[in-house]
Amino acid sequence: MAVTDHGTGQGAEGRRAPAHGTWIESIPPAVWALGAVLLLMPALANDFVLYQIFGWTFILGMIGLSLMFLAGYGGMVSLVQMSVAGMAGYMVAIFGSSAIETISLGWPWYLSVPVAILIAVAFGTVAGALAVRTEGIYTIMITLAIASAFFYFTRQNYVIFNGFSGFNGVLPPQLFGVDWRQAVPFYYLTLFWAVLSYLAVLYVRRAPFGLALQGVRDNPRRMRALGFNVTAHRIAAYSLAAVIAAIAGILLTWQSAQISPGTAGVGPVIDILIIAVVGGLRHPIGPFIGALIYVVLSTFAIDILTGLGLAGERFRLLIGLGFLVIVFFSPDGVLGLWEKWRASGRRDPLTGEDRGEDRGGNREGGA
């Protein structure tokens, strides 16, 4: 991420003046509308859409968000986030209960879930500590290496990770008498955590830690000259991102009731990168947009392909083509397309110059 990369798009968040008045007044109507739709979705959509489309979108969006936090604000493209999610999923299966009773310890959820998150965050932090001394392509390489190592280790280790088959029968607790694997409860469960992590990232962006992280992205050398320990800051960013990925990993494991090496294989690792890039790395809403596109494509591509008389298992071809098209037209993903469209609406059609009424003041990015 070069310093000059942040000229136009970053403005969506950077130029925004701090909200005066109460924070509720500062929420744009579009966000109210989106919130209402998301809350009332169970009245509109069937169980399949709630559970498979939206549940999965929120989970993958959260893992993408943890990557967006590191890449968008920290300038560190980490491919280890899916592995962190996988680690959390494995730990909740190992410490909690699963069908593999010889390994699972059967702890109650209020012990197994926090322990799983802690171990996954420790894993994400160690991976970060290894990765932060590198820059750019080397960060990608080293995190990919860690992700591959995690995949092969889980596949070959039978004592703890139960090798190739992993764990099945990993169920969420029956808390408050609700079966959280039912479509509607699971929808709200994933919605809650997705919104919470989204708001947390939005908030931290303007807190000292988030500002300093963006400072590290723009100019690590200057950050040192301002008294910041850049390495420590980067590692802490990995820890924070790992918390989001870990929660998502547990939800992912509960959704399919199983975790196996393939969950965090190299394919899914790359998918998370695609989700974050397609959606856009400039704003935390990006990964959720990317996740929705990915989930819809991978769910319905088979139908489209067989409808066209092609082999259904080629659905990744469609995802790949979609990825190419979006990245070709906008390096900043769907968010970038949106901003381009907004900018062209503001531009005078004759002179091509900015009409100016919106500049520097109250530009709102995505949400």
Added chain:
Amino acid sequence: MTARASTVASRISATGTANALELRGLTRMFGALAALTDINLTVRPGERRAVLGSNGAGKTTLFNCITGDFPPTAGTIRLFGEDVTHFPPHERIRRGLRRTYQISLLFAGLSVRDNVYLACRGVSRYRFSLLRPRRDDALMASAEGLIEAVHLSDARETLVGDLSYGQQRQLEVALALAGAPRFVLFDEPAAGLSPTERRELVEILTNLPSHMGFIIIEHDMDVALRVAESVTMMHNGRIFKEGKPAEIESDAEVQALYLGGGHG
């Protein structure tokens, strides 16, 4: 803030009589090229010194060694009596050292206010805070004060990438003055500034509190000799001459080497 103030006070009292900066035998090699050779330099607390020399004389390398961007090949660096030769940059900054860069190193994706706020935050506690600053935040207030001091109040919400060159230079100075510095390294702060902006800069530098010493690298003799009470001439990575501005200005060797040397 009080806790921080007392640690600064205790440091000052512990190191009160020590020199602000003491370089002994400082040498920096880039491969076979000696960028700095056996530099011995002492700057008293509160002293203001200009470092002059033609391009390639080693002035910026000297700054990079003092702040820790480059480790020296040989020699020691003492800051307020403390040997900081092997300290990472941020530890030196937390001891009261600051610097500006010849080519502005700013955070283009952040606003002016956030840039200065980061500078204030960097030398105080809670750098890792996940809580946003409140409206009455003391550091935010001191950031606002600095923005005013460098005449950037009108641009405080502007993204730094959108600032003019002169404004970026002013911001560069503001970042170096954040959080009670004790000793500042200014690397050509006036380069590329208009005559008016130069006057403002000279005013800012001469109005700094008297305990705040600095070294300034400056090609503009008007600026350098107006703000400095002593001058160090560098040539080919060595210290060539030291003295009062008037002595240096009238020195025949210096004139031959530098002033009349047709540099530009």
